[in-house]
Amino acid sequence: MSNSFRASRKPACSYISEKYKTATHLCCCGCGSKVVTPLKTAGWRLTTERRGVTLYPSIGKLEFPCQSHYWIRGSKVEWAERMTREEINVVRERDRRDREAYF
């Protein structure tokens, strides 16, 4: 998709590309999966400050084998607690909406 993304060989989470109102980065657990976070109104918020990049809300990729759940704050990864059933449902619902909106 993005040349600059493919060219990046840096460790997970050191690189976030912002394009077409969508941010992408590699899953922070190092599994190599590409995490796509839409930045539209109902999606994530990407803020760039002097201390780094912050993505809100958290990243929860249940469709990945690693099922990672973490926050990116100030370009640092903060691993979240294992998601509760309720949180998983929220994320699943959000993913479903994203898919409907983007495919």
Ligand SMILES: [Zn+2]
């Ligand atoms: Zn992962």
